[in-house]
Amino acid sequence: MVKKILIGLMVTALITLVALPLLAQQEEIRVIYDEGQAQATIKSLTFQGTNFIYLKEMVNLFRLDLEWEAITKKVILTSGPDQVIFFVGSSQIMVNDRIKKIIQPPRFSNGAIVLPVEFLSEILDGVLKAKIDWDPKTRILKVSGGRLNVREVRHSSYLDSTRIVIDLLKPLNYRVRKDLPAQVTIDIYDGECNPDQLSLEINDGRVKNIQAFQLPNATQIVIKLPKDLPYKDFTLKNPDRIILDINPPQKRLGYKITTIVIDPGHGGKDPGAIGRGGTREKDVVLAIAKELKNLVSERLGIRVVLTRTGDYFVPLRERTAMANNEKANLFISIHANAALGRARGEGFETYYHSLALTKEAKAVARFENSAIKLEKGSEEPMDQAEFILWDMAHNTYLNESSELAILVQEELSKKLKIRNRKVGQAHFYVLSGADMPSILVEVAFISNPREENMLRNPDFQKRVAEGLYNAIVVYKRSYERSMGLVGAD
Amino acid sequence: MKRKRIVIILGVLILLIIIILISQRERVFYRIPFLAPEENVKLVRLYFASPDADYLKVEARRILREKRITDEAKVLVKELINGPRENLDPTIPPETQLRELYIVPEEKCAYLDFNQAFQTNHPGGSAGELLTIYSLVNTLIDNLEGIERVQILVEGKTIETLAGHIDITRPLPRDSTIVEY
Numbered sequence: 255m256v257k258k259i260l261i262g263l264m265v266t267a268l269i270t271l272v273a274l275p276l277l278a279q280q281e282e283i284r285v286i287y288d289e290g291q292a293q294a295t296i297k298s299l300t301f302q303g304t305n306f307i308y309l310k311e312m313v314n315l316f317r318l319d320l321e322w323e324a325i326t327k328k329v330i331l332t333s334g335p336d337q338v339i340f341f342v343g344s345s346q347i348m349v350n351d352r353i354k355k356i357i358q359p360p361r362f363s364n365g366a367i368v369l370p371v372e373f374l375s376e377i378l379d380g381v382l383k384a385k386i387d388w389d390p391k392t393r394i395l396k397v398s399g400g401r402l403n404v405r406e407v408r409h410s411s412y413l414d415s416t417r418i419v420i421d422l423l424k425p426l427n428y429r430v431r432k433d434l435p436a437q438v439t440i441d442i443y444d445g446e447c448n449p450d451q452l453s454l455e456i457n458d459g460r461v462k463n464i465q466a467f468q469l470p471n472a473t474q475i476v477i478k479l480p481k482d483l484p485y486k487d488f489t490l491k492n493p494d495r496i497i498l499d500i501n502p503p504q505k506r507l508g509y510k511i512t513t514i515v516i517d518p519g520h521g522g523k524d525p526g527a528i529g530r531g532g533t534r535e536k537d538v539v540l541a542i543a544k545e546l547k548n549l550v551s552e553r554l555g556i557r558v559v560l561t562r563t564g565d566y567f568v569p570l571r572e573r574t575a576m577a578n579n580e581k582a583n584l585f586i587s588i589h590a591n592a593a594l595g596r597a598r599g600e601g602f603e604t605y606y607h608s609l610a611l612t613k614e615a616k617a618v619a620r621f622e623n624s625a626i627k628l629e630k631g632s633e634e635p636m637d638q639a640e641f642i643l644w645d646m647a648h649n650t651y652l653n654e655s656s657e658l659a660i661l662v663q664e665e666l667s668k669k670l671k672i673r674n675r676k677v678g679q680a681h682f683y684v685l686s687g688a689d690m691p692s693i694l695v696e697v698a699f700i701s702n703p704r705e706e707n708m709l710r711n712p713d714f715q716k717r718v719a720e721g722l723y724n725a726i727v728v729y730k731r732s733y734e735r736s737m738g739l740v741g742a743d
Numbered sequence: 744m745k746r747k748r749i750v751i752i753l754g755v756l757i758l759l760i761i762i763i764l765i766s767q768r769e770r771v772f773y774r775i776p777f778l779a780p781e782e783n784v785k786l787v788r789l790y791f792a793s794p795d796a797d798y799l800k801v802e803a804r805r806i807l808r809e810k811r812i813t814d815e816a817k818v819l820v821k822e823l824i825n826g827p828r829e830n831l832d833p834t835i836p837p838e839t840q841l842r843e844l845y846i847v848p849e850e851k852c853a854y855l856d857f858n859q860a861f862q863t864n865h866p867g868g869s870a871g872e873l874l875t876i877y878s879l880v881n882t883l884i885d886n887l888e889g890i891e892r893v894q895i896l897v898e899g900k901t902i903e904t905l906a907g908h909i910d911i912t913r914p915l916p917r918d919s920t921i922v923e924y
């Protein structure tokens with residue numbers, strides 16, 4: 255009799271033990287998208303009164319890319335350019351460039367990663383441009399606007415122009431109109447946006463405000479100006495975006511090129527970068543500089559001065575001073591690149607100067623792809639003293655320098671079969687005092703054995719010199735043509 | 744007598760079941776082993792080079808929280824010198840040692856003083872220099888409250904450039920143009 259009771263009890267206990275965790279998982283959550291147009295059901299678990307859903311299901315739900323690192327318990331979720339990083343068990347999460355704290359951290363449940371439903375919108379805010387509402391009573395998760403393809407409108411105010419950037423999820427056709435005075439309108443076809451999120455008040459003297467409207471088949475961005483101003487639009491990739499420059503920079507007039515200073519980097523006690531095969535930067539850049547000098551002086555009849563003609567040391571300050579004393583119209587510094595790491599870089603790139611006193615000063619890079627990434631952090635106004643200093647020192651030649659840098663990249667890409675990296679902007683010591691448009695070109699990576707071999711090849715050196723020569727020719731022609739054409743863009 | 748024994752056994756069994764049930768419930772959501780308590784850990788953003796030396800990329804890593812900001816800054820620099828764990832490239836020569844680090848709160852500036860190897864063993868090149876300098880500058884400014892500039896020193900002295908390119912004579916603000924997120 256006692257035995258029977260005991261066995262019965264044990265069996266009951268066993269069944270309960272096995273069934274209980276299963277019972278806990280049998281709840282469900284209904285997901286409704288875009289006001290009931292689509293629905294889905296996902297599993298949920300409850301722990302200490304909080305509802306959790308499975309990471310795997312959430313990733314499918316929002317079409318995110320998932321990366322998982324078991325050792326560190328790190329989860330990386332990506333959606334286009336946006337990224338969320340968190341560690342299972344940790345309440346600190348990183349959404350794009352910001353670190354946030356959430357009250358209930360993601361955790362493990364029987365080996366699977368689960369996330370609290372209540373904090374889903376917080377976790378995914380900035381990654382999904384969707385609105386997520388959780389109603390614990392009805393157990394419904396409402397997701398609205400997850401497929402917005404016009405995601406953000408940003409702006410940067412520069413010295414005398416304003417850049418407006420419209421971030422897209424994918425390339426979209428658009429049209430820029432100027433039907434009304436003091437107003438520019440951009441129609442983005444098949445655009446879908448949340449108008450409230452996109453409207454901006456700017457008032458920087460060139461743009462009053464930006465308003466967004468959602469039409470049945472397009473997103474309309476209306477830019478209100480205080481008066482009519484010239485503008486220029488273009489698109490960029492990775493991420494896809496439309497750029498509209500209000501009052502874009504204009505070309506300098508009456509500018510003539512009669513003297514060029516070419517600066518072969520390093521020399522003497524400073525060998526520059528050294529390749530694994532022993533090739534020295536100072537030797538190859540001198541060879542290229544001499545080649546370029548011959549081309550320019552022979553074919554263009556322009557006076558060319560080299561900052562060094564042999565293997566000796568010249569301080570950086572003296573190189574710039576030499577260019578200023580010679581009253582040069584262009585300063586071109588030639589280098590070979592290097593980097594730490596496995597691949598050690600490849601390709602050619604061209605830099606022009608920036609005054610790295612403030613991050614805003616860097617925002618002058620108006621032309622190329624990589625420079626636009628900084629705009630997110632360039633909203634604070636510049637300190638007045640810094641502003642004047644920056645303006646006096648560098649506004650004058652930045653446009654020309656960046657234009658020459660772009661031309662150099664273009665012309666080198668026609669001559670060289672290595673990677674076209676980028677136009678960059680940085681605070682170079684040798685460019686900082688130059689009283690003329692100036693660039694620094696890194697013709698290839700000497701730290702990369704394949705490119706080191708190219709660099710020591712006289713034929714490669716010659717092709718680099720030809721590319722640089724062609725850039726000078728195009729630059730010169732473009733400036734001579736623009737002379738006297740007042741107001742031309 | 745017999746009935747009393749049954750009651751005791753039953754009571755013990757029920758207690759056991761309750762205990763097992765509770766522990767089972769807890770086991771569904773278990774704590775992660777081998778990790779420091781959450782309040783002692785700080786999630787930080789470390790900048791390392793992309794494999795093609797094009798950009799700096801962020802590696803999220805967890806460090807132990809330090810009481811003093813100077814100590815936390817030192818940990819960050821050391822993590823950078825140790826190099827990336829993920830598919831990124833290092834930005835600082837491995838022989839580099841941080842000699843001293845001090846913070847001047849009024850200047851919102853962190854001064855980093857490295858040994859000579861930092862400069863001597865640097866590969867050079869504009870790309871290499873930019874990656875080195877801004878992996879330090881951006882990492883410190885991003886992770887430390889109240890720091891807006893970083894001054895790099897070698898053997899206690901300011902130097903014009905690391906290897907002939909980027910001007911580091913003054914404290915540098917953050918630069919996001921060479922960062923890819």
Ligand SMILES: [Zn+2]
Binds near residue numbers: 519520590868907
């Ligand atoms: Zn160099």
